[in-house]
Amino acid sequence: MSLFLFLCFVALLSALGVVLAKNPVHSVLFLILTFFTLSAHYLLLNAQFLAAVNIIVYAGAIMVLFLFVIMFLNLNEDTEPHKPALAQISAAIAGGLLLLVMVAALHNVQPAGYNADTFDSQVGMVNRLGLVLFKEYSLPFELASILLLTALVGSVMLGKRETGERNF
16 A cells, blocks of 8 residues: 555656656656556556556657657747746636546545455456457547547647758
8 A cells, every 4th residue: 555655646746747847858757757657556456568568658659759759849948939927827727627626526436445256367467458448449549549640740740840941
């Protein structure tokens, strides 16, 4: 139980670091730490395959792609437009309202207890995951792949330079 709470604490702190970091590269590094703590949670839940895939795919490939896009766009304070105070205040209000809705939704939730009689050791294994993923969740799986493809095309279009434009 103490390992779970420690991982929760580290995951929450690193997720806050993602949002609050001023440097986008530091934000990506905090996101990698968040992915590693989530993989440790998967290991605690006996889902070894999900833990390995989370580290390989997200902490490896996706974060390299994020770093590539951040460095490709060459973002800095001089090129970024400054946001007006009204936009910052409205973002804080929207975030606070989202937190309020989440707390209200989870207000009366009771955690499920552990029942040793119904424990199934095959829950996190590859064959069970594949059956559930491709039978019950095939549409969300395909929609997620379309969303990732669209994000990739969008990042390439954002980084595309006009003819004759040079990067100094």
